[in-house]
Amino acid sequence: MTTRGSSADGLLLIGEAEDALKLLANGSRGERYLGGVKLCYLDPPYNTGERFEYYSDRKGSDDWLQALRANLTALRPLLSPEASVWLHLDDSEQHRARVVLDEVFGREAFVATVIWQKRLTRDNRTAFSSMHDYIHVYAPSGPKAWKKVRNGLADGGAFANPDNDPRGPWRSAPMTVQAGHATRSQFYTVITPAGTRHDPPEGRCWTFSAERLSQLDQEGRVYWPRGGHGKPRLKKYEFESAGLAPFTIWAAAEVGDTSSAKKALLRQFPGRPAFDTPKPISLLERIIEVATDPGDLVLDYYLGSGTTAVAAQILGRSWVGIERSRQTVETFAVPRLNSVLGQNRLAPCDIARVSQLPTQERATVRSAVG
Numbered sequence: 001m002t003t004r005g006s007s008a009d010g011l012l013l014i015g016e017a018e019d020a021l022k023l024l025a026n027g028s029r030g031e032r033y034l035g036g037v038k039l040c041y042l043d044p045p046y047n048t049g050e051r052f053e054y055y056s057d058r059k060g061s062d063d064w065l066q067a068l069r070a071n072l073t074a075l076r077p078l079l080s081p082e083a084s085v086w087l088h089l090d091d092s093e094q095h096r097a098r099v100v101l102d103e104v105f106g107r108e109a110f111v112a113t114v115i116w117q118k119r120l121t122r123d124n125r126t127a128f129s130s131m132h133d134y135i136h137v138y139a140p141s142g143p144k145a146w147k148k149v150r151n152g153l154a155d156g157g158a159f160a161n162p163d164n165d166p167r168g169p170w171r172s173a174p175m176t177v178q179a180g181h182a183t184r185s186q187f188y189t190v191i192t193p194a195g196t197r198h199d200p201p202e203g204r205c206w207t208f209s210a211e212r213l214s215q216l217d218q219e220g221r222v223y224w225p226r227g228g229h230g231k232p233r234l235k236k237y238e239f240e241s242a243g244l245a246p247f248t249i250w251a252a253a254e255v256g257d258t259s260s261a262k263k264a265l266l267r268q269f270p271g272r273p274a275f276d277t278p279k280p281i282s283l284l285e286r287i288i289e290v291a292t293d294p295g296d297l298v299l300d301y302y303l304g305s306g307t308t309a310v311a312a313q314i315l316g317r318s319w320v321g322i323e324r325s326r327q328t329v330e331t332f333a334v335p336r337l338n339s340v341l342g343q344n345r346l347a348p349c350d351i352a353r354v355s356q357l358p359t360q361e362r363a364t365v366r367s368a369v370g
């Protein structure tokens with residue numbers, strides 16, 4: 001694994017999420033964090049009723065929701081105007097959590113729910129074999145404004161430059177649209193450079209007026225297939241490509257599944273009781289690439305084994321990870337981060353304890369967050 005970030009611009013806080021979030025907002029370096037978080041990915045205990053090796057996942061539903069609400073409320077002042085919050089859950093509480101998200105961020109902040117295919121094997125012990133989780137995406141600025149700042153997915157389509165176009169590689173797209181809302185200027189006969197005449201197909205019209213088509217042609221932006229006899233096509237350049245809108249269903253084949261994430265962790269930490277619920281690094285990479293640009297700040301206050309911080313570090317983003325279990329941080333998150341940091345290993349001031357701290361540890365935290 002390689003890291004694109006040259007050194008850690010990160011902070012690990014050991015403690016209760018709400019305390020740590022308030023500390024970030026109120027510390028003397030608060031201006032770094034207040035309004036500075038571009039992405040908050042949250043993978044809390046789902047309230048499945050299970051007891052895992054490293055944490056308990058059993059709470060009364062009201063208490064669980066109350067904790068979610070308190071933490072999201074403490075998060076709000078840290079979010080940048082362009083931020084998005086991704087809350088990852090299963091069926092235990094996701095429907096009730098949506099109501100809390102609406103309450104804290106406003107209904108109009110809802111962007112989408114991503115369905116992640118978390119397992120590929122069938123579980124015959126249950127009435128239905130659940131193979132997906134939910135990731136609720138909210139953007140306080142609302143989906144329209146957020147779309148302008150989010151990144152599209154890499155466009156796998158082939159671009160080429162057979163005519164040495166100085167604008168670089170391109171591919172072509174048809175130059176017709178449905179005739180429903182067309183104006184009269186979009187209905188005419190095109191005469192190609194080789195002299196062939198074309199009318200728009202039935203029910204369609206040309207995308208542009210004859211004047212605009214001629215202007216685009218003079219600019220070298222029109223491709224005439226079949227040696228100049230074919231219908232005009234618009235050249236779409238690689239540099240203009242805004243990427244693809246992410247689908248709301250993410251397949252395990254694209255972003256990994258629970259079992260592959262767990263196996264990767266077992267390989268890295270052989271002989272140690274496995275962390276039960278790690279998320280795949282590739283899933284977090286997808287989220288971080290959509291929601292942030294290099295240098296942006298990524299926050300996860302249910303850090304667990306450290307996946308979000310590791311993925312952020314690999315992609316050259318700054319990060320803050322908060323986790324209440326010191327054992328989980330020391331056993332998994334710190335070694336995982338150090339493995340992607342190489343020589344720039346985490347220094348003691350990158351790791352601090354927050355909750356119920358003895359006096360000398362409070363001082364450590366202050367030196368870390370100001």
Ligand SMILES: C[S@@+](CC[C@H](N)C(=O)[O-])C[C@H]1O[C@@H](n2cnc3c(N)ncnc32)[C@H](O)[C@@H]1O
Pocket residue numbers: 015016017018043044045046054055275277278279280301302303304305306307308322323324325328
């Ligand atoms: C589902 S795990 C997160 C797994 C993580 N995404 C990963 O890939 O390893 C949830 C984690 O949240 C931690 N946690 C639960 N409540 C917390 C709280 N109030 N403050 C901080 N951490 C908390 C648990 O100790 C657990 O490690």
